[in-house]
Amino acid sequence: MVLNIGPQHPSTHGVLRLEVMTDGEIVSKITPHLGYLHRCFEKHAENVTYEQVIPFTDRCDYLASMNSNFGYVVAMEDLMEIEVSERVQYIRVIMAELNRIASHLLALGVYGLDIGAFTPFLYMLRDRERILDMFEYTCGARLLYNYMWIGGVSHDLPKDFEKICFEFLDYFEPQIEEYNNLLTYNKIFIERTADVGVIPADIAISYGVSGPNLRGSGVNWDVRKDEPYSIYDRFEFDIPTGTGEFGTLGDCFDRYWVRMLEISQSAKIIRQALKDLPGGDVFETMPKKIRPPKGSIYRRTESPRGDLGYYIMSDGTPSPSRVKMRSPAFTALSCLDEVSSGWMISDVLAILGSLDIVLGEIDR
Amino acid sequence: MSRYFTNIYDTVNTLWTGMRITFRHMMNIRRDNVTLQYPEERWPRPERNIGFNHGDYNVIRSRLHVDIDDCIGCYRCERACPVDCIKIDTIKSDRGEDIPSVSHTGVTSNGTKKGFVVSRFTIDMSECCYCNLCTYPCPEECIFMVGGPNSSKHPIDYEFSEVDRKDLIYEFAKKLTPKQREGLTKTDEKAEA
Amino acid sequence: MTVDFLIDLFSKFIDVPVVAFLLAVTIAGIPLFVLMALNATVAVYVERKVSAFMMDRIGPMGQGPGLHAGKWGVLQTIADALKLLIKEDTVPASADKLLFKMAPFIIFIGAFLGIAALPFSSVIQVVDFNVGVFYIIAVASVGVIGIVMAGWASNNKWSLYGAMRSAAQIISYEIPAGLSIIVPIMMAGTMNLQSLIEFQTGSVWGILPNWIIFNNPFSFLAFFIFFISAVAETNRTPFDIPEAESELVAGWMTEYSGFRWAVFFLSEYANMFVVSGLAATAFLGGWQSPIPGLFNSPLWGLFWFLGKIIFLIFVMMWFRWTFPRLRVDQLMHVCWKVFIPIAMLNIFGVGIWKLIIG
Numbered sequence: 001m002v003l004n005i006g007p008q009h010p011s012t013h014g015v016l017r018l019e020v021m022t023d024g025e026i027v028s029k030i031t032p033h034l035g036y037l038h039r040c041f042e043k044h045a046e047n048v049t050y051e052q053v054i055p056f057t058d059r060c061d062y063l064a065s066m067n068s069n070f071g072y073v074v075a076m077e078d079l080m081e082i083e084v085s086e087r088v089q090y091i092r093v094i095m096a097e098l099n100r101i102a103s104h105l106l107a108l109g110v111y112g113l114d115i116g117a118f119t120p121f122l123y124m125l126r127d128r129e130r131i132l133d134m135f136e137y138t139c140g141a142r143l144l145y146n147y148m149w150i151g152g153v154s155h156d157l158p159k160d161f162e163k164i165c166f167e168f169l170d171y172f173e174p175q176i177e178e179y180n181n182l183l184t185y186n187k188i189f190i191e192r193t194a195d196v197g198v199i200p201a202d203i204a205i206s207y208g209v210s211g212p213n214l215r216g217s218g219v220n221w222d223v224r225k226d227e228p229y230s231i232y233d234r235f236e237f238d239i240p241t242g243t244g245e246f247g248t249l250g251d252c253f254d255r256y257w258v259r260m261l262e263i264s265q266s267a268k269i270i271r272q273a274l275k276d277l278p279g280g281d282v283f284e285t286m287p288k289k290i291r292p293p294k295g296s297i298y299r300r301t302e303s304p305r306g307d308l309g310y311y312i313m314s315d316g317t318p319s320p321s322r323v324k325m326r327s328p329a330f331t332a333l334s335c336l337d338e339v340s341s342g343w344m345i346s347d348v349l350a351i352l353g354s355l356d357i358v359l360g361e362i363d364r
Numbered sequence: 365m366s367r368y369f370t371n372i373y374d375t376v377n378t379l380w381t382g383m384r385i386t387f388r389h390m391m392n393i394r395r396d397n398v399t400l401q402y403p404e405e406r407w408p409r410p411e412r413n414i415g416f417n418h419g420d421y422n423v424i425r426s427r428l429h430v431d432i433d434d435c436i437g438c439y440r441c442e443r444a445c446p447v448d449c450i451k452i453d454t455i456k457s458d459r460g461e462d463i464p465s466v467s468h469t470g471v472t473s474n475g476t477k478k479g480f481v482v483s484r485f486t487i488d489m490s491e492c493c494y495c496n497l498c499t500y501p502c503p504e505e506c507i508f509m510v511g512g513p514n515s516s517k518h519p520i521d522y523e524f525s526e527v528d529r530k531d532l533i534y535e536f537a538k539k540l541t542p543k544q545r546e547g548l549t550k551t552d553e554k555a556e557a
Numbered sequence: 558m559t560v561d562f563l564i565d566l567f568s569k570f571i572d573v574p575v576v577a578f579l580l581a582v583t584i585a586g587i588p589l590f591v592l593m594a595l596n597a598t599v600a601v602y603v604e605r606k607v608s609a610f611m612m613d614r615i616g617p618m619g620q621g622p623g624l625h626a627g628k629w630g631v632l633q634t635i636a637d638a639l640k641l642l643i644k645e646d647t648v649p650a651s652a653d654k655l656l657f658k659m660a661p662f663i664i665f666i667g668a669f670l671g672i673a674a675l676p677f678s679s680v681i682q683v684v685d686f687n688v689g690v691f692y693i694i695a696v697a698s699v700g701v702i703g704i705v706m707a708g709w710a711s712n713n714k715w716s717l718y719g720a721m722r723s724a725a726q727i728i729s730y731e732i733p734a735g736l737s738i739i740v741p742i743m744m745a746g747t748m749n750l751q752s753l754i755e756f757q758t759g760s761v762w763g764i765l766p767n768w769i770i771f772n773n774p775f776s777f778l779a780f781f782i783f784f785i786s787a788v789a790e791t792n793r794t795p796f797d798i799p800e801a802e803s804e805l806v807a808g809w810m811t812e813y814s815g816f817r818w819a820v821f822f823l824s825e826y827a828n829m830f831v832v833s834g835l836a837a838t839a840f841l842g843g844w845q846s847p848i849p850g851l852f853n854s855p856l857w858g859l860f861w862f863l864g865k866i867i868f869l870i871f872v873m874m875w876f877r878w879t880f881p882r883l884r885v886d887q888l889m890h891v892c893w894k895v896f897i898p899i900a901m902l903n904i905f906g907v908g909i910w911k912l913i914i915g
Contacts, residue, residue, distance in 0.1 A: 001714065003714055003715075025718075025885065112881065115881040115882065116795070116880075116881040116882030117879070117880060117881035118608070118612070118877075119611055119612050119878050119879060122612040122613060123612075123613065126613055182879070183881075186881065188880055188881050188882075188883055189881050191884075191887055192882075192883070192884060192887075344884065344885070344886070345718070346798070346884045346885065347884070
């Protein structure tokens with residue numbers, strides 16, 4: 001029977017159409033149909049100037065907007081060979097890690113919602129609201145910031161940001177214990193997610209999966225540690241990988257567990273960055289005119305979904321000649337077919353939720 | 365066999381822990397409530413201790429407003445907008461001269477002499493992406509997002525929804541009749557001639 | 558105030574026995590219907606508030622000029638009911654019209670018939686069956702027919718999935734429920750609901766009431782098995798696969814809107830009421846008061862009975878908002894491999910206990 005988990009569905013993370021061929025309840029083949037959210041990001045980028053591309057990059061992965069900005073800005077600064085000041089680097093890392101926590105909270109909450117637990121979603125969103133309030137305090141916007149500019153950031157941190165951030169971290173870290181007691185160790189949740197949707201490490205690598213999906217399968221690869229960009233090599237943090245303790249290595253529970261542990265690691269990075277935050281002016285290294293030399297560059301950074309890459313080709317004019325965004329969620333979605341054949345429909349939705357896709361990034 | 369019984373024991377244990385957590389939240393609702401009942405209670409705009417002097421007027425995203433008497437018609441905001449929602453038309457006039465017939469002042473509040481009469485300044489708020497990129501390049505600080513640090517110039521307004529989409533196209537320039545427009549361009553050509 | 562009493566009353570005035578019978582039955586049915594409607598109204602409001610409080614938010618509130626939804630939002634359910642009544646009545650074009658229209662009412666009948674047997678007090682009961690327990694369990698299965706009809710007649714793959722799963726689930730969970738309810742029957746020696754309650758008078762050690770749940774450890778376990786199977790029978794989380802919101806949109810109810818959906822909703826809450834009523838009667842002492850000896854008049858009995866039912870419904874809501882849902886095969890595994898062995902063990906255990914300890 002051919003079933004359509006259609007574009008309008010409470011549980012696909014955006015407008016995604018999955019054409020599922022089933023035999024009773026067992027799935028034999030899945031064909032994803034994309035393109036419902038295509039907004040011509042790459043075409044727009046060819047018609048506007050370099051600094052005007054940044055609001056467009058916000059809107060691709062709208063849940064981790066700081067990280068999308070970060071990727072673009074790091075690539076551009078490499079192309080133009082600009083060295084930004086220390087304060088800017090620290091501010092960027094703090095903002096990117098805060099956004100990583102916010103994005104993971106949403107991913108975990110929505111995953112609980114897919115599995116049927118309604119309450120942890122609201123608890124996690126309540127804490128995410130506090131992070132969004134901190135962002136609003138800094139730059140005025142809650143979700144789409146346009147914050148990281150080429151050569152700097154758009155607003156300096158307010159004077160008592162450090163106090164507020166430390167307060168938030170002190171409140172937040174015990175909450176993780178509560179989420180674990182409510183959802184993670186819950187036997188029904190473990191039964192639903194352990195041993196389901198195993199992605200073996202070699203299949204994950206061959207499909208190009210990255211980020212928490214790859215780390216859940218046991219492969220220790222994180223762009224922040226293996227190809228460090230910005231000042232990530234100065235911080236001490238661990239890379240959590242899946243261990244298969246509740247089931248097999250690489251199942252949905254491992255991916256969920258990796259995200260949960262990454263939240264604590266991001267909190268650790270933020271504490272270290274806040275402690276060492278230097279003073280200074282954030283606007284001193286911003287170039288007056290953005291005219292990169294002719295050439296092209298590809299840089300990748302670690303977004304909460306994986307390995308986000310930007311390829312920028314410039315021809316000396318103020319407007320880019322080509323910008324391509326390599327989206328990590330696209331490759332994660334591509335391995336859905338292989339991973340979910342032989343499972344039931346409820347499991348397909350569990351697997352899709354554990355891959356944490358955002359349609360804005362897939363369709364651009 | 366023993367796995368069977370440990371499974372049952374684990375299940376009951378973890379389920380009971382989960383139930384205790386939600387029960388605790390239910391009992392503490394007065395302390396923990398996070399809902400804001402909207403029209404009656406509003407989230408206050410955070411009082412930002414900005415403490416630095418560059419561009420602090422930009423730290424808010426709300427409705428755009430233009431003080432048209434300060435606009436010198438330099439087109440910088442129109443060029444900065446990524447989605448092309450600002451449209452400006454200007455007519456050249458004598459530098460620094462007041463033209464009372466179209467209520468055009470020759471000098472801005474910062475003392476800059478104006479060389480253009482702005483005949484059209486429309487911002488389509490339904491296309492605006494609230495990126496704030498138009499407010500930075502303005503040399504006279506006449507385009508800004510209302511409220512917050514700019515409350516002295518214009519009170520806050522983030523509830524500006526309209527029934528008809530055409531009402532979201534804001535026109536800031538003063539209306540010119542075709543006769544006035546002709547008169548201005550004629551003065552312009554006469555000056556050149 | 559049973560139907561028999563009403564029939565005797567009317568046959569004194571009316572000569573034709575059939576007319577007296579029909580009149581008595583109708584008049585006895587009206588309070589039941591009112592009770593069902595009230596139950597749905599109150600239960601929906603309580604569910605929204607309880608779920609909101611558990612999630613750190615407040616549910617529907619009425620504030621501001623005009624108090625549009627009443628203080629604390631009590632008028633919200635009435636507004637929702639009115640909205641459902643005036644909605645457009647859509648029937649899908651390729652649906653099987655007769656079955657589509659009949660399905661909600663069959664489920665409704667199943668729930669309604671169950672309420673007729675519950676003993677609200679020592680004098681208030683619509684019909685005092687001799688096989689009360691058996692009757693309620695039998696009538697609760699009528700609902701499955703309605704669900705399968707709804708799923709099939711909607712001509713929608715998602716509805717079909719929901720209906721098939723629901724049929725499998727309800728039929729499977731009847732078995733542990735039935736096996737667990739045998740425990741009180743064994744102990745009391747009767748299936749009559751009033752006699753079951755009268756068996757539970759008195760007290761144990763002076764302070765605990767002599768309810769069946771406190772009698773011996775096997776019946777304690779039997780109560781839990783019965784209650785969880787009852788939750789599964791009413792399609793509530795963690796067993797709400799048939800109406801799983803995030804998987805199947807709304808499962809077998811997808812194509813229904815307006816009044817027909819309201820009937821489904823009403824019958825879900827009525828089902829909850831019936832199984833809670835049966836659990837309260839058989840295990841928790843029905844209209845007996847928890848303090849042995851005090852507050853035992855018939856009016857107090859009504860209060861205690863409704864109080865126990867409300868408590869059990871609250872526990873069902875508590876389950877719903879805390880746990881994720883089980884997958885279909887795990888549901889079946891729990892039923893056939895965990896509950897049924899434990900239920901059979903209970904029967905065996907209670908028999909031995911009664912034999913040895915008496």
